[in-house]
Amino acid sequence: MYQFSDKLRNAYESLMMPLAIYQVIDGKVVTILVSDGFCQLKKDSREHLTSSLTNSMFKRVDPAYAGKLAKQYAAFTNHESKYDVIYCSNDVDGKSTLIHAVGHWQTMPDRTKLAFLHYLDLTASVAFINEESQKYHKEQEEHFYIDPLTKLPNINYLHEFGEEKIEAIRLNKNKPLLLFFDVCAMQNYNDQYGYKAGDELLKLTANILKTYYPNSFIIRNPNDHFIVLTKSTPYDEMITKTISDEIIKKAEGNTLGIKAGLCLITPDDNIYSGIEHARRALKTIGNDRNIHAVYYSSAIELEYQRRQFFIDHFDDALKNHYIQVYYHRIVNSQSQAIVSHEALARWIDPGQGFISPGEFIPILTKYHLTYK
The missing domain is CATH 3.30.450.20 (PAS domain)
Incomplete structure (x- = not known):
């Protein structure tokens, strides 16, 4: 042997x-x-x-x-x-x-x-694989609803359970309010202080939101956005400014704080329309640093629909010659002689009627369509 x-x-x-x-x-x-x-x-x-x-x-x-x-x-x-x-x-x-x-x-x-x-x-081995598989699926399920950076629920959670939260708020005789927050100039902050500092700013924002909105849905939306679903109070605009001031005070670097679009959710709304309406309200703030919150309104909706009409129907208007060029004479005030002409566009739509260039030209310029 x-x-x-x-x-x-x-x-x-x-x-x-x-x-x-x-x-x-x-x-x-x-x-x-x-x-x-x-x-x-x-x-x-x-x-x-x-x-x-x-x-x-x-x-x-x-x-x-x-x-x-x-x-x-x-x-x-x-x-x-x-x-x-x-x-x-x-x-x-x-x-x-x-x-x-x-x-x-x-x-x-x-x-x-x-x-x-x-x-x-x-x-x-099979038992280990099954155990690891179960752990993985559990983690995936948690990550499906949880933002890994801030540990807040994510947009999937809001889509799944938002309607239930709205009904719960109404059952308590309150009006549901959705706030769509934007962390101002986030890209500039990342460029100046680095992405790690940017992550810390997002976590700071999440923690401050949790302080001011207890018993509410606080959602991390992709990129630099947060959504809060809560009950409406008379102080919602004031709270938004207070939150922004606290973020500016506690942030490691110089930040412009946050701004928000607010939408009171009516019985005709759902969680999806509430998000979209609050987002539209937020966009009306633009770069105005003196405004921290704007409520969604019928005026904002009309402005949005008007803007979309110009964008959606511009090509058809060109094709059908609804947009026409008019030449305006420029006259010398002393000699009364015609010295030049100015070309002006007029949009005459069969359904909308006369549309002033002062109304549609700025929108076409913003969306880089004037070259057409």
Whole structure:
């Protein structure tokens, strides 16, 4: 029987990887050694395993697998095929374990051929994979509703549960209010202080919002936006300015604070229209630093619809010649002679009637459409 040196035997036996080394002597398989990992897998002592495997290789193998396993092992020991099998085996407590065994032949320095068999506990592996999969899906589910930076609920959460919150506010005889916040000049802040400082500013904003809006939905929207769904009070515009001032005071760098569009959600609204209306109100503030909050109104809606009409129908107006050029004479006030002409555009729409250039030209300029 092959003898390992004490040093090499100790190295193999101390492996936590399940390993057994066998030698075929006079047609009989003899167990040379087993590793600590194999003993742990089988829940048995090294001495007993070495003896029992030599006397009966398949004693603990499930009968359903024993015949096929013995046939493949015989072919392997005769060097007729590889050894790569999956089978069920029972430990000393009778617990069944799914095993994947892979064997290969190793020629030792004295030309002795030894069979090295590596074992993998598939039952434990599958359990581990399932556990990790469950953890992953749980994390994904949490991340589906939670913003990882601020730990606030995200827009998915608002879409899923916003209507319930609106109804809960109404049940308490309050009016639901949606505020759409913008952290002012966020890109400039990132450029000046770095993205890490920008992240800290967003977290600061989230924490301050939580202070001023308890028992409310506080949502981190993508980029530099936050949404709050809460009950309306007479002080909502004032609270917005107070929050902005506190952010300016506590931020590490110089910031312009926040501004917000506010929308009182009516029975005809839903969470989606509330968000859009508050966003439209926010856009009307523009770069005015003296205004921190604007309520959505019918006037804002009319202005929005008018702007969209110009953008959506501009190409058709050109195609159908609704936009026409008129030449306005420029007269010398002293001589009364015509000295030049000024070209002016007129939009005469079949449905809208006469549209002044002072109304549509600024919008076309803003959206870079005047080149047409």
